[in-house]
Amino acid sequence: MAIRKIITPPNPLLKQPSLKVQEVDDNIRALIRDMFDTMYAAPGIGLAAVQVGEPLSIIVMDIHSGDKDKEPRPYAMINPEVVWASDNKVTYQEGCLSVPDVYDEVERPAEVKVRWLDEQGNEREQLFTGLEAVCVQHEIDHTKGILFVDYLSRLKRERYLKKVIKRAQQEMTS
Numbered sequence: 559m560a561i562r563k564i565i566t567p568p569n570p571l572l573k574q575p576s577l578k579v580q581e582v583d584d585n586i587r588a589l590i591r592d593m594f595d596t597m598y599a600a601p602g603i604g605l606a607a608v609q610v611g612e613p614l615s616i617i618v619m620d621i622h623s624g625d626k627d628k629e630p631r632p633y634a635m636i637n638p639e640v641v642w643a644s645d646n647k648v649t650y651q652e653g654c655l656s657v658p659d660v661y662d663e664v665e666r667p668a669e670v671k672v673r674w675l676d677e678q679g680n681e682r683e684q685l686f687t688g689l690e691a692v693c694v695q696h697e698i699d700h701t702k703g704i705l706f707v708d709y710l711s712r713l714k715r716e717r718y719l720k721k722v723i724k725r726a727q728q729e730m731t732s
């Protein structure tokens with residue numbers, strides 16, 4: 559069990575597409591455990607491997623993270639892919655553990671079908687709706703080097719990234 563450091567801009571890894579996992583082995587399962595530990599500790603509802611500095615196509619999600627009154631709904635997905643997206647869209651106020659203290663509205667398909675490999679290497683496919691649909695799309699974007707702020711205007715994006723970088727510099731010097 560280990561809580562990993564979450565990377566922030568301008569770390570170039572966040573802009574790079576992650577590599578597909580070739581074999582689901584104990585190293586991958588250990589990384590997934592660390593990702594859950596890191597996500598729950600933050601707390602956050604989703605995390606991609608690249609956010610802990612491992613550019614592999616793996617995401618974890620639990621929309622009940624940080625809510626002790628609700629049953630956990632953990633998902634670990636290896637090589638996740640959106641295979642179908644609804645035409646109807648939903649706008650949600652998103653945030654990201656790699657872009658701390660920034661929240662803004664992003665429009666995305668309201669429902670998506672996702673295909674992935676589970677921790678045993680078995681193929682899974684499921685339809686996601688509501689917050690899980692938003693979260694799984696946000697996390698899959700990370701595996702492609704996309705941050706949610708990339709959907710915002712250039713002006714907003716630059717302002718937000720400046721804020722994140724300034725905060726990281728202050729943490730380093732304090």
Ligand SMILES: [Zn+2]
Binds near residue numbers: 654655656700
């Ligand atoms: Zn994120």
